[in-house]
Amino acid sequence: MTTVDETSAGGLVVDADRRHAVLIGRLDRHGKLLWSLPKGHIEDGETVEQTAMREVKEETGISARVLSSLGTIDYWFVAERRRVHKTVHHFLLEATGGELSDEDVEVTEVAWVPVAELENRLAYTDERALVRKARQLFEDSNRAATEGVGE
Numbered sequence: 001m002t003t004v005d006e007t008s009a010g011g012l013v014v015d016a017d018r019r020h021a022v023l024i025g026r027l028d029r030h031g032k033l034l035w036s037l038p039k040g041h042i043e044d045g046e047t048v049e050q051t052a053m054r055e056v057k058e059e060t061g062i063s064a065r066v067l068s069s070l071g072t073i074d075y076w077f078v079a080e081r082r083r084v085h086k087t088v089h090h091f092l093l094e095a096t097g098g099e100l101s102d103e104d105v106e107v108t109e110v111a112w113v114p115v116a117e118l119e120n121r122l123a124y125t126d127e128r129a130l131v132r133k134a135r136q137l138f139e140d141s142n143r144a145a146t147e148g149v150g151e
Contacts, residue, residue, distance in 0.1 A: 001078070002081070005084075005086075006085070007089070008041050009049070009055065010038045010039025010091075013093045014094055015095050018115065019114060022062055023113050024102075024107045024108075024110050033109065039090070040054075048091075059110070061099050061110070062095050062099075062100065063097040066093050067092045069089070069092075072088065073088045074086060118131045
């Protein structure tokens with residue numbers, strides 16, 4: 001069996017107040033809707049950040065800017081008689097415009113979901129860990145802003 005490497009980028013898109021995030025839903029081969037973070041393949045000449053912003057726009061209809069890296073996930077799967085080693089670069093992004101859209105053929109549904117509900121909604125353990133990391137970044141940022149007041 002041939003082994004191939006694939007690299008993608010995407011991430012967690014939050015609104016300006018950090019209370020909601022965009023998720024995409026895709027049907028698995030059993031017809032079950034699985035919620036995940038938007039992501040996709042890197043095109044020639046793109047940086048991982050550019051890919052994350054493009055894929056978010058294509059899969060959700062939302063324009064976003066990268067705030068920071070959330071980390072990289074890698075995993076293996078078999079498809080079309082190939083073993084695939086997939087690496088996905090995830091970013092924390094902030095929505096800057098656009099409207100939710102599930103026009104992308106790879107996406108069944110898109111939704112703004114309260115950040116507090118993300119861990120219960122996301123289908124994949126690694127993505128739930130990224131959400132915990134993002135929530136910690138929010139808390140650290142809020143704490144720093146509060147501690148800086150009145151100095």
